[in-house]
Amino acid sequence: MKRPKGKGSTYERGTPGFDDKVLATSFNRRDPGQRPSVLIEANDVLDVINAVKRAKRENLKISIVSGGHSWSQNHLREGCLLLSMARFNAINIDAEKSQAIVGPGCWGIDLDRALKKHDLFFPIAHVPDVCMGGFLLQGGFGWGSTFLGNACESVIGIDVVLADGSLVHASENENSDLFWSARGSGPGFFGVVVRYHLKLHPRPKFQGMQLQVFRMKHMEEVYHWADHIGKDVPSSVEFQFVMTPKAMGIFSPGIEVFAPVLTNSYKEAREAVSFITKGPLRKKASLTPPLIPISTTNMGIVANITHFPASAKWCTDNMWSNAPVEDLMPGLKRIAETMPPAPSHSLWLNWPSRAGKRPDMALNLDAKRYIAVYGEWFDDADDAKYANWATERMSELSHLSDGVQLADENLGKRPARFTTDANMIRLDNARAKYDPENLFNSWAGRLKPPSIKQPVKQKPKLFENV
Ligand SMILES: Cc1cc2nc3c(=O)[nH]c(=O)nc-3n(C[C@H](O)[C@H](O)[C@H](O)COP(=O)(O)OP(=O)(O)OC[C@H]3O[C@@H](n4cnc5c(N)ncnc54)[C@H](O)[C@@H]3O)c2cc1C
Structure with missing residues (x-):
């Protein structure tokens, strides 16, 4: 972009x-x-x-x-x-308060570079040009989300233009139902966010990446290991498995283990990733380079080049799952067998569930692992061949799914649960209050709505008159 x-x-x-x-x-x-x-x-x-x-x-x-x-x-x-809203890309940092106000058109990489000057940090998305607008409304898996939580947990306020043309501020204490909705409703949000108010975090002094690559013949062992190690992964490490037809270093089908690590020293980071470098599958790996010091910014730039080329056509879908790994295996194999050519890939992410840890907000669904599929192709002639690949693979696994994350979703093709029924009712009530005529387009698809309670009639508090 x-x-x-x-x-x-x-x-x-x-x-x-x-x-x-x-x-x-x-x-x-x-x-x-x-x-x-x-x-x-x-x-x-x-x-x-x-x-x-x-x-x-x-x-x-x-x-x-x-x-x-x-x-x-x-x-x-x-x-x-x-x-x-792409031109709303201003960034204002209050380093003393560890807070920032950013526009929805602000690129993650621009915020990160600005924060670096103040030794501050925010869990931006993994590739540089994802913007705050959609990322924060959807929840946001960012760098450091394994210990900082979803990026939306670090949103402390929003300024929104509503369906009646008023500009309002929303936070925990002001228009709190609007604020609650903004943190997790994603493409179903019913207003235009013009500014986000963010809480910032201390910048991890060391940022790096531990890599490991396996050939496909080790697939079963690799996923069993991923599953087994589960909760023992240190929170400073994001433990991802990327299955692809052309894995790094081996240039053939394989599984790339990507483990970004954010700590305060190289020593600490090396210790944190030792469960990989000294892990039980160490000898079966085709490649285990030493821990590489590399900033999250540069990791994102590399990911864009290697896995997310901008000129591609895409189909994606995802699922949360707590299912036993044995049950998932046939579906994972089918993903591997049917995957469109590289750089198509699928992701398995070990996720430290935020259940019971996150504040009350629309987003409240996750599981111990996240599986997503990304089909990529470049030629119009391949549209028919690949367009439904992601949806088909995730549909086949849907009986093992605990829901989807609004990030890699495709609700128009495969409506799925992304929050609890109780939260859907709250979202419907909030929409009925703030956008009674449904001026704003909502989710492209949704499961049958739960019964809707009468909306509360209450005028939103005006932030400023324009
Ligand atoms: C290459 C790539 C990498 C990605 N990496 C990650 C990742 O690391 N972590 C992650 O969590 N997600 C990731 N995503 C998913 C991404 O975060 C979501 O698609 C997000 O919605 C993108 O935000 P955007 O503003 O760039 O997109 P947009 O397409 O502009 O926004 C998506 C939707 O959000 C709503 N929206 C956007 N702006 C506003 C606004 N100002 N007010 C109200 N509603 C608005 C609209 O409904 C819009 O259709 C990635 C996506 C891609 C393509």
């Missing part, structure tokens, strides 16, 4: 260059066919308010895009008003 330059503008459907402009908002190079009626690139809050008013006047639904990294291209809906 490219950072937007210059002032934003308004593009009407049917005018020259409209299609290109709309498709350029998406990281995924697929063309889903749907087109908005109008694309508005907002420059300031007044533009956002005017866009909301125009949508109401012209009876258009609103879709929002910030960084465009929704794999499912959630913002590309037929006949809507598409509001781009």
Whole structure:
């Protein structure tokens, strides 16, 4: 993706260059066919308010895009008003308070670079150009999330333009139901976030990566080991297994173990990853290089080049699972056998569940492991061959799933549970209160809604008058 330059503008459907402009908002190079009626690139809050008013006047639904990294291209809906927040990329850091205010169009890498100057840290996404807009609403697995929690746990406030055109602030103490909804509703959020208020963290002094690579013949042992080691993985280590047709170093099908580690010294980090370097499968690995000191920023840049090329077409899906590893094995093998060519891959992440640790918020579902599949291809002619691959593989495993994470989801193709029923009712109630006419497009698909309680009639508190 490219950072937007210059002032934003308004593009009407049917005018020259409209299609290109709309498709350029998406990281995924697929063309889903749907087109908005109008694309508005907002420059300031007044533009956002005017866009909301125009949508109401012209009876258009609103879709929002910030960084465009929704794999499912959630913002590309037929006949809507598409509001781009990509120019809202300001970063204001209050180092003394360890807080920042950032725009939804802010790239993770830009926030990280700004924080580095103050020795501060925020769990941004793993690749540099994912924007705060969608990432924080969805929950956000970031660097350091294994000890800091999902990135949205470090959101302390939001400024939102609502369906009635008012600008409000929401936090634990103000419009708290709106704030509660923003932390986990993802593409189902019903307002335009124009600013996030963030809590910052001390910057880990050492950032590095432990790698290990296995050939596919060791697949069963590798996943059993991943499962067995489970909770014993130190929280400073993110323990990921990436299965791919062209694994690093062996250039053939294999499993890459990626273990980013964030500590305060090399020594501490080496100790933390010793369960890999001295692990039971050490001798079976094709490759176990020494722990590499590398910043999260550079790890993200490398990941973009090796696993997430920008010119690709994608299909993705995911699941949380606590199922026994033996039960998952046939599905994992089928993923391996049917995977589109590299850089397609699947991820297994050992996850320290946040159940009982996170604050009360819309996001409240996870499990001890996260499995996601990423199919990539470049040629239009392969669309039919690969477009359903991710959905099919995850559907086959759905009986072993505890739900999905809003991050690699594809709710339009495979609606699945991403929070509890009780939270869905709270979300529906909050939407009925803040967006009673359903001005904002919601999740592209959802399971049958639980019974909806009567919405509470209460006027949101005004933050400022514009
Ligand atoms: C290459 C790649 C790597 C990724 N890595 C990670 C990762 O490490 N961790 C992780 O958790 N996720 C990751 N994701 C998933 C990503 O975090 C989500 O897709 C997220 O929504 C992207 O945010 P965005 O602003 O870039 O995307 P967008 O597509 O712009 O936003 C997604 C949706 O969020 C809503 N939205 C966006 N901005 C606003 C706003 N200002 N106000 C209201 N609603 C808004 C809209 O409904 C929009 O359709 C990755 C995705 C890609 C493509």
